[in-house]
Amino acid sequence: MYxxxxxxxxxxxxxxxxxxxxxxxxxxxLLFRIRGIYSTALTKLLxxxxxxxxxxxxxIMSRFKLExxxxxxxIDIYDLPSKEGVTLEGKAEGIKKITELLVEELPDVxxxxxxxxxxxxxxxxxxxxxxxxxxxxxGEDKGLLPKHHLSPGQEVLVTVVKCLPNKPILSLGLRVVGxxxxxxxxxxxxxxxxxxxxxxxxxxxxxxxxxxxxxxxxRWRRSAQYASMEELMREVEELxxxxxxxxxxxxxxxxxxxxxxxxxxxxxxxxxxxxxxxxELRSEVCTTIPRxxxxxxxxxxxxxxxxxxxxLNEALSRENFVKASDYMFKKAIKPGRFMExxxxxxxxxxxxxRPGKTIEVKNGEVMVERRFKGGGVYDxxxxxxxxxxxxxxxxxxxxxxxxxxxxxxxxxLKGVYYNISTPPEIKPGKIxxxxxxxxxxxxxxxxxxxxDEEELKEMVKKRSLxxxxxxxxxNIAYCLAEELSRVEDKIVDLSKxxx
Numbered sequence: 001m002y003x004x005x006x007x008x009x010x011x012x013x014x015x016x017x018x019x020x021x022x023x024x025x026x027x028x029x030l031l032f033r034i035r036g037i038y039s040t041a042l043t044k045l046l047x048x049x050x051x052x053x054x055x056x057x058x059x060i061m062s063r064f065k066l067e068x069x070x071x072x073x074x075i076d077i078y079d080l081p082s083k084e085g086v087t088l089e090g091k092a093e094g095i096k097k098i099t100e101l102l103v104e105e106l107p108d109v110x111x112x113x114x115x116x117x118x119x120x121x122x123x124x125x126x127x128x129x130x131x132x133x134x135x136x137x138x139g140e141d142k143g144l145l146p147k148h149h150l151s152p153g154q155e156v157l158v159t160v161v162k163c164l165p166n167k168p169i170l171s172l173g174l175r176v177v178g179x180x181x182x183x184x185x186x187x188x189x190x191x192x193x194x195x196x197x198x199x200x201x202x203x204x205x206x207x208x209x210x211x212x213x214x215x216x217x218x219r220w221r222r223s224a225q226y227a228s229m230e231e232l233m234r235e236v237e238e239l240x241x242x243x244x245x246x247x248x249x250x251x252x253x254x255x256x257x258x259x260x261x262x263x264x265x266x267x268x269x270x271x272x273x274x275x276x277x278x279x280e281l282r283s284e285v286c287t288t289i290p291r292x293x294x295x296x297x298x299x300x301x302x303x304x305x306x307x308x309x310x311x312l313n314e315a316l317s318r319e320n321f322v323k324a325s326d327y328m329f330k331k332a333i334k335p336g337r338f339m340e341x342x343x344x345x346x347x348x349x350x351x352x353x354r355p356g357k358t359i360e361v362k363n364g365e366v367m368v369e370r371r372f373k374g375g376g377v378y379d380x381x382x383x384x385x386x387x388x389x390x391x392x393x394x395x396x397x398x399x400x401x402x403x404x405x406x407x408x409x410x411x412x413l414k415g416v417y418y419n420i421s422t423p424p425e426i427k428p429g430k431i432x433x434x435x436x437x438x439x440x441x442x443x444x445x446x447x448x449x450x451x452d453e454e455e456l457k458e459m460v461k462k463r464s465l466x467x468x469x470x471x472x473x474x475n476i477a478y479c480l481a482e483e484l485s486r487v488e489d490k491i492v493d494l495s496k497x498x499x
Contacts, residue, residue, distance in 0.1 A: 031069070118160050157173055227396065272294070289306055291328075339430065391407070395424045
């Protein structure tokens with residue numbers, strides 16, 4: 001394993017954004033509810049630091065020998081749609097503590113704090129009309145109000161119902177959210193999809209008809225199925241008073257302004273290094289095949305295959321588990337197939353690079369050949385793009401660096417580009433990684449250069465990257481540049497930069 005030389009965080013101007021370390025356990029346990037492919041691994045980690053799971057699945061209760069707890073959670077944890085990480089939603093204090101813990105424990109986790117908060121209520125000002133609806137100015141942020149085309153300048157009361165990067169989704173009118181119920185515009189009584197028992201569902205609907213405040217709709221949240229009638233009735237009455245208070249505040253406030261705080265939402269992406277660490281955590285609890293979490297992001301057929309193999313744990317040795325994992329990887333990632341390359345910036349912007357043909361797959365390494373058209377110059381290299389140029393890119397599981405060697409149509413070396421990123425997620429037909437901005441390049445004209453260091457610093461200052469990952473990327477870049485200046489063929493062994 002390559003030992004990185006230390007570069008002072010203060011030297012690169014990142015020290016003021018350092019996150020405090022968590023030590024010990026919490027004095028007052030915070031409750032979390034978790035679902036999804038990371039449930040076992042994250043539950044293992046969170047329990048070890050004093051958090052406690054509530055409303056657990058039967059599987060989690062069995063694996064951790066937990067007593068049943070049905071209190072409403074302080075934090076909800078669920079998979080991102082892509083399965084490549086999780087969303088945290090709930091109390092700001094709890095989300096902050098969990099985020100700090102995961103940044104400390106996982107090597108390359110990417111943190112994105114979404115704004116504004118979900119369930120926050122604003123008195124906003126309608127701005128631009130678009131096909132989907134209209135944008136509403138909320139003050140520090142803006143949100144999209146679908147299916148409504150309000151006149152610019154019109155004041156409107158709205159609630160944030162979904163947090164999406166750069167596109168918060170709003171609903172018209174006031175919503176007041178409690179632990180068990182929501183009051184919202186309309187007359188309907190509805191249930192959370194998490195309330196699955198028919199008897200309990202009918203009971204809640206009947207209660208809702210009895211206690212729903214006049215002029216409001218009522219939605220029972222998942223935790224309502226575990227509460228007593230007295231608790232539910234008391235909360236609905238409290239929500240009614242909160243709604244009346246909010247409407248009075250809204251009348252007095254100038255737009256745009258915040259009326260009610262909501263729940264904080266943070267997305268955590270788990271690139272290749274974090275997935276590997278989560279595999280290790282899960283394996284301490286139950287049988288876990290290598291690449292478990294990676295395969296789970298590949299889709300249902302692969303997920304079911306993983307479940308089957310892990311169910312056969314008594315019949316398979318550890319050696320055979322490794323062989324099975326390698327076999328699945330090789331069958332899915334074959335030479336000759338085209339590979340899409342998804343280049344994700346730390347702030348969430350994603351770019352699809354020119355695709356290429358897979359020419360070699362070996363020991364977790366994937367080599368891709370890409371052909372280029374003439375015109376312009378290669379970023380960082382300063383070399384002219386010419387018709388017939390091609391590049392050979394090497395991606396390696398668990399490695400913080402990928403390498404592209406550029407050649408002319410006559411096989412003359414034009415330059416080498418070392419991209420520093422989170423360890424790649426290699427999937428059937430697709431390679432994804434989070435670009436860490438800073439890169440190292442070599443060309444015959446300009447020699448070895450470290451580029452885009454300022455972009456890296458800016459991403460850390462904006463908290464799009466953690467200080468931990470930013471410092472790691474910077475150290476890799478300068479170690480790589482130093483070694484690159486020593487080797488004649490300009491081909492550095494990437495295994496020196498594994499996790």
